[in-house]
């Protein structure tokens with residue numbers, strides 16, 4: 064009998080795994096359904112260029128149905144509960160979908176309200192609307208201090224905050240206003256860049272271009288009146304314009320279904336990508352609790368493993384494809400870029416081997 068594969072989330076993770084599964088499986092073998100609450104697919108790496116270049120936001124947002132294989136059924140609705148006992152996903156509309164295999168690809172949600180003052184005071188570039196607001200503010204800004212940081216860890220695309228600091232430096236130099244603008248970067252870690260082995264390269268760029276930084280700065284609150292950011296470590300930094308990536312959590316449906324950890328991330332086996340304790344439920348992309356970069360690249364490599372293993376199981380072929388922690392990452396600093404291939408490994412000090 065044809066198996067029902069239900070995928071919750073139509074970001075890179077859900078879209079890639081759905082398209083791979085429909086290629087590998089015949090209609091008689093399985094039906095593939097993607098549930099997405101917006102029906103729109105945002106190419107998030109393009110947000111940097113919406114903010115600092117002339118990228119038209121329309122160019123980075125597509126209708127999900129246009130990028131899914133025609134054989135995939137798309138449901139535009141919000142999943143409100145995942146019931147793993149009854150093998151069923153409940154929807155906001157009241158509809159329900161039962162499954163033989165479930166793939167959780169619900170990504171991360173932004174929670175600016177978790178840092179007092181952040182919502183009122185800070186800009187960011189993690190959604191199209193916010194990227195456009197920041198673009199406008201930066202175009203009007205010609206002197207003063209820009210502070211850049213993150214409101215908490217983990218967050219998507221770990222290089223993005225340092226990347227925008229370097230890219231902004233480059234843009235201000237082109238605009239010939241760099242000498243009137245101070246850029247100050249706040250890192251929650253003991254170094255600038257999250258990946259230890261790449262940090263010396265980014266450090267060199269910061270030193271050369273005069274980008275100031277403070278390490279071990281874990282943001283606690285923002286005072287919009289005094290224009291100050293406070294850290295858990297007891298430091299205070301003033302700003303004229305603040306760019307602060309909001310804290311991230313897993314999707315609400317994960318919390319509401321009792322499937323997440325304290326941050327709403329899904330406990331996931333690092334090799335099989337099965338949700339811990341389940342044989343028929345998988346998690347991929349930003350939704351997992353895996354200690355790797357929350358990135359489209361990781362989602363892509365994970366989707367391949369899950370599609371191979373589910374398709375093989377349905378066909379009765381033995382397959383033990385394993386995820387090896389691979390992530391590919393590009394950090395664009397304006398007039399220079401760093402390309403990283405990262406293999407997360409428990410054998411090295413910061414957990415990653417960079418080629």
Ligand SMILES: Cc1cc2nc3c(=O)[nH]c(=O)nc-3n(C[C@H](O)[C@H](O)[C@H](O)COP(=O)(O)OP(=O)(O)OC[C@H]3O[C@@H](n4cnc5c(N)ncnc54)[C@H](O)[C@@H]3O)c2cc1C
Nearest residue numbers: 072074075076100107108142170220348349357358359360
């Ligand atoms: C500024 C920026 C730059 C980036 N640059 C890079 C880069 O250069 N390289 C890279 O690899 N990555 C980059 N990333 C990260 C990358 O975009 C994300 O890691 C990637 O989108 C994760 O894919 P995902 O499918 O797991 O989650 P998402 O893209 O977040 O997709 C999740 C989907 O699930 C849907 N959903 C959530 N909850 C529900 C629900 N209850 N019911 C129905 N649908 C639901 C959402 O609507 C969404 O469509 C960047 C991110 C940002 C913000």
